[in-house]
Amino acid sequence: MFRTEGIEMAERLRCELVSQETVYDLVYKLAEEIRASDYHPDLVVAISRGGFTPARVLCDVLGLFNLTSIRVVHYSKAAVHEQQAFVKYPLCMDVAGQRILLVDDVNDTGDTLKIARSHLESLGPTEVRIAVLHEKSCSPVRAEYVAESLDKWHWLIYPWAVVEDVGGFLLEMTPPSADSDQAADWLLNTYGLRLPEDQLSHLLSLIRKRVE
Template sequence: MDFQKVPSEVVSWEEIERWAEIIVEKIGDFKFDCVISVIRGGLVPSRIVADYLGIKDIFTLKTEHWGITATPDGKARVTYPIVKDLTGQSVLVVDDITDTGQSLGLAIEATKQKNPRIVKSATFLYIKKAAMAPDYFAEEISAENWKWFIFPWNRREDLRNLILDCSNGGTKEDIASCLALKYDLYISRREFDETFSWLEHHSKIRIDNGKILKI
């Protein structure tokens, strides 16, 4: 089996809560007026952080950089800008992870164009090789220890994409072996079968004499 290894890690809700608490502790007594959620990855983290901070105003901005799971998709770009005027406000930009730093950097620049008084940024994870660091982060990951983090809010999407990546005419057992060897990923048989059922129902794969083929 010839492939480039891409280690992954499944993140639990308990870890998410712990990371949110660390970020809030680092923010301390500083008062933000609103939160900018960098969607899609920052949608859930921004709501959790805003809940801890008691912030009701959450606005969204969408950037795109990662296409297929664990595969960068060219240069980051803003696809849905902020529509709210932020003049004079203290703003916290929240995403799930600072990986390359491109998406967060774009989000911060787009936010500054709305005339806020202060812009700070926060992500749960910061990969040290990134082009920039957020003002607040829960954990720093060295470039050598980089992995694909499977967050709870995109778990099913990631599993579907990773299983599709391993669907090259082998059996279910071959795909399970590919997930383990290529991605360090082990999931329950129930979740494995549920994902297969979804892929088959949505015409992403077909099963021919026990062999799994992408459509």
């Protein structure tokens, strides 16, 4: 099982699948917030990897073309927290005097955004503002643009992380199961997670190929 501070994650972790449709709805909300604030970014910086899709769609909605990314290492696999976040792949370009919009999928502990903002501000931009799809109330760091605020903590699984996150959960089954019904029951009972039948079948097939 996943462990945090000696507590088995399966004993208290609950998950929510975020649909592709929901992602687009949240990005549109972010775009409206940004327009209403009269902020005009010169550069959009996605936090790799969760910020890639939101940042790209946000650029499309806002008509922005300057998009790049940085990589902040924080979570090694679903719900497993490493001791310290750090910038693994920094921004290697001149952004002095520019207005930057930093984009990620979720503001959870705030560590990622804190490290990322500090890194970008050290490069001398005019301003750095943050946009996220979800922000959890437990985070000590606040983004300027938030599509949805969450008061109750739970693990969010976005469309771009289903294989990584749910696949990681399934590999923790004891013993591992290739049976769709058994896996579905285990995910529901352990994580409160219900996957479409065809998606779960594809996922189990991928896992079998990886462990063979």
